[in-house]
Amino acid sequence: MDAREMKIKAAAAALEFVEDGMRLGIGTGSTAEEFVRLLAEKVAGGFKVEGVPTSERTARLCLELGVPLKSLDELPELDLTIDGADEVDSALRLVKGGGGALLREKIVAWASTRMVVIADETKLVPTLGKFPLPIEVNPFGLGATRLAVEKAAGRLGLAGEIRLRQSGDGVFVTDGGHYILDASFGLIPDAEALSGALHAIPGVVEHGLFIDIADVAVIAGTAGVRVIEAKA
Numbered sequence: 001m002d003a004r005e006m007k008i009k010a011a012a013a014a015l016e017f018v019e020d021g022m023r024l025g026i027g028t029g030s031t032a033e034e035f036v037r038l039l040a041e042k043v044a045g046g047f048k049v050e051g052v053p054t055s056e057r058t059a060r061l062c063l064e065l066g067v068p069l070k071s072l073d074e075l076p077e078l079d080l081t082i083d084g085a086d087e088v089d090s091a092l093r094l095v096k097g098g099g100g101a102l103l104r105e106k107i108v109a110w111a112s113t114r115m116v117v118i119a120d121e122t123k124l125v126p127t128l129g130k131f132p133l134p135i136e137v138n139p140f141g142l143g144a145t146r147l148a149v150e151k152a153a154g155r156l157g158l159a160g161e162i163r164l165r166q167s168g169d170g171v172f173v174t175d176g177g178h179y180i181l182d183a184s185f186g187l188i189p190d191a192e193a194l195s196g197a198l199h200a201i202p203g204v205v206e207h208g209l210f211i212d213i214a215d216v217a218v219i220a221g222t223a224g225v226r227v228i229e230a231k232a
């Protein structure tokens, strides 16, 4: 099974969590896009959902495929969000933001009663941190914020390159008009402490650590699909 097939398997299994009439947060990325394609087929068959997209990219795909959309202002409470991840650990802590959508993804997931994360087994890790941590920052005072991030990480014994994300010839800009710093700190043994330290920096808008947000992970691998529930 190749990577795309695994993503489709995870997306198909996650579709089982979606009920007719649900208000649905719809994630961003290649795995979430497989979910949107499968959801669109169900919608075409008469299944009713109202989706809130986590990025302009996802919104475009939903509109193209006929998945009905609302804004989060119209639907401030959602039943379920289905989204991908860059890393998932056994406590269902996540690293997200590889596609730059982490802020809207976190806002949408937070507004949802449940979040189901979908991924192929390569994303499952014993400890978060192999994937560089995306940190969304305000463009104002970028240098100062970067330094503050470096110092905060250093106090937790973390160090590594912090790169300003680029896109084509320029700086990558998120849907919210912010920049992304990709921090290669290596393994993050205390994700909660790093999350708190980053949130304390005024120039940090949000970071890609999702802690106590995902309720279920649907992980597709060569041996089949595994469903992991978060411990209460």
Ligand SMILES: O=C[C@H](O)[C@H](O)[C@H](O)COP(=O)(O)O
Binding pocket: 027, 028, 029, 030, 031, 032, 083, 084, 085, 086, 095, 096, 097, 098, 099, 100, 101, 102, 105
């Ligand atoms: O910003 C993007 C998101 O957090 C994605 O859900 C994440 O990067 C996973 O994307 P993919 O399914 O393409 O690996």
